[in-house]
Amino acid sequence: MEVLKQHLIDPEICIRCNTCEETCPVDAITHDANNYVVKAEVCNGCMACISPCPTGSIDNWRTVLKSQAYSIEEQFTWDELPAQNTTASAALDNHAPASADAGASAADNLDESPAGIDVDTARGSTLPPWSAAKPYVNLYTHKLPIVATVVGNYRLTGESTASDIHHIMLDFGTTPFPVVEGQSIGILPPGATQDGKTHHARQYSIASPRDGEREGYNNLSLTVKRVTQDHRGKEADGVCSNYLCDLKKGDKVNVIGPFGSTFLMPNHPNSHLLMICTGTGSAPMRAMTEYRRRRRLKGATGKLMLFFGARTKEELPYFGPLVNLPKDFIDTTLAFSRTAGQPKRYVQDAMRERAADVGQMLRDDNTFIYVCGLKGMEDGVLQALRDIAVQNGIEWDPLWRALKREGRLHLETY
Numbered sequence: 001m002e003v004l005k006q007h008l009i010d011p012e013i014c015i016r017c018n019t020c021e022e023t024c025p026v027d028a029i030t031h032d033a034n035n036y037v038v039k040a041e042v043c044n045g046c047m048a049c050i051s052p053c054p055t056g057s058i059d060n061w062r063t064v065l066k067s068q069a070y071s072i073e074e075q076f077t078w079d080e081l082p083a084q085n086t087t088a089s090a091a092l093d094n095h096a097p098a099s100a101d102a103g104a105s106a107a108d109n110l111d112e113s114p115a116g117i118d119v120d121t122a123r124g125s126t127l128p129p130w131s132a133a134k135p136y137v138n139l140y141t142h143k144l145p146i147v148a149t150v151v152g153n154y155r156l157t158g159e160s161t162a163s164d165i166h167h168i169m170l171d172f173g174t175t176p177f178p179v180v181e182g183q184s185i186g187i188l189p190p191g192a193t194q195d196g197k198t199h200h201a202r203q204y205s206i207a208s209p210r211d212g213e214r215e216g217y218n219n220l221s222l223t224v225k226r227v228t229q230d231h232r233g234k235e236a237d238g239v240c241s242n243y244l245c246d247l248k249k250g251d252k253v254n255v256i257g258p259f260g261s262t263f264l265m266p267n268h269p270n271s272h273l274l275m276i277c278t279g280t281g282s283a284p285m286r287a288m289t290e291y292r293r294r295r296r297l298k299g300a301t302g303k304l305m306l307f308f309g310a311r312t313k314e315e316l317p318y319f320g321p322l323v324n325l326p327k328d329f330i331d332t333t334l335a336f337s338r339t340a341g342q343p344k345r346y347v348q349d350a351m352r353e354r355a356a357d358v359g360q361m362l363r364d365d366n367t368f369i370y371v372c373g374l375k376g377m378e379d380g381v382l383q384a385l386r387d388i389a390v391q392n393g394i395e396w397d398p399l400w401r402a403l404k405r406e407g408r409l410h411l412e413t414y
């Protein structure tokens with residue numbers, strides 16, 4: 001009787017952010033419109049997906065008879081995880097460890113530190129910077145969300161542009177909702193899907209620092225783009241983004257989270273931040289920059305360098321405040337891809353133009369790199385970092401491994 005510790009994802013906690021599917025080096029994770037699931041016959045228990053998961057929903061295991069492992073079709077239908085089957089778990093107790101197969105080793109690893117990440121397969125860090133603040137995660141769940149009040153909602157992009165990006169401020173009053181820069185929250189949109197199920201939560205990065213959008217207040221802000229097309233470019237209204245962009249002051253919103261324990265900023269004041277983003281990927285960069293701006297007054301000396309891409313100047317969120325930040329505080333380079341009469345320019349092109357300065361940052365062990373925005377930029381940015389390292393006489397592969405191992409290269413793309 002072969003027994004398997006089957007790897008499963010908790011559908012009640014999962015926020016369907018796709019991180020696990022992207023991280024899995026053997027393509028054991030897949031999804032449908034309802035759930036993210038793990039293929040029992042493919043998962044080899046390497047644990048690469050465990051620490052990047054922002055909610056911890058990935059870290060679930062059931063002892064099953066191998067012949068009765070839950071199929072992905074069955075997992076797609078779940079609203080909650082099944083209880084542990086006692087027959088299978090008793091069978092495991094009666095078996096010597098030698099009978100355990102590859103699946104059993106997955107759960108065996110649970111007792112080990114997830115810090116044993118494979119820096120060869122991961123593209124970025126799966127650990128936070130050594131000096132990051134300890135984040136709280138999952139304080140509020142689908143079953144018990146926290147109710148926030150909208151205290152502000154305004155459009156960030158030019159009225160004439162196609163990108164309708166909003167800055168939305170949520171206040172939690174006297175209910176605790178502690179967050180740090182780089183974390184995200186889940187929003188539960190009201191209403192139901194066509195088949196009558198409640199909508200899944202949608203994840204948004206927090207755009208404000210830990211001490212509040214308004215310093216000293218229990219509030220935060222989000223950067224939300226109204227979705228008007230699906231992945232294939234067909235007209236489709238995003239359920240949650242439209243709900244959020246249309247909110248009025250005083251409206252109540254159901255929030256879950258916070259989420260995220262790796263894409264976090266270093267806390268030591270002489271650390272340097274190299275930030276690369278497009279569009280709404282600017283949210284965590286705004287949070288980190290604003291925290292540093294407030295802290296700078298208290299003596300932070302680390303350098304900040306930002307590469308920010310958008311279609312045009314009018315479609316760049318936070319354009320005004322950004323260009324007004326003092327040059328000796330943050331070194332900002334903008335890249336516009338659709339300015340009339342000018343060649344298309346992406347963030348990676350802008351980085352190459354600044355190769356000497358980026359190279360100087362790469363040489364410094366105190367530099368922490370953050371990439372957030374469109375999926376497509378990830379390859380381009382990693383390639384640019386590699387080329388810039390080589391150009392500066394730095395071997396990329398050892399540097400890349402060190403950046404990953406030391407929690408100094410954080411990628412969040414969608």
Ligand code: A2P
Nearest residue numbers: 278279309310311337338346347374376377380
């Ligand atoms: P593009 O004009 O080619 O779409 P969006 O407005 O869709 O959120 O995109 C933000 C910016 O990111 C745009 O300037 C967009 O350019 C750019 N972009 C698109 N693909 C990539 C990529 N592969 N690498 C870097 N930037 C990209």
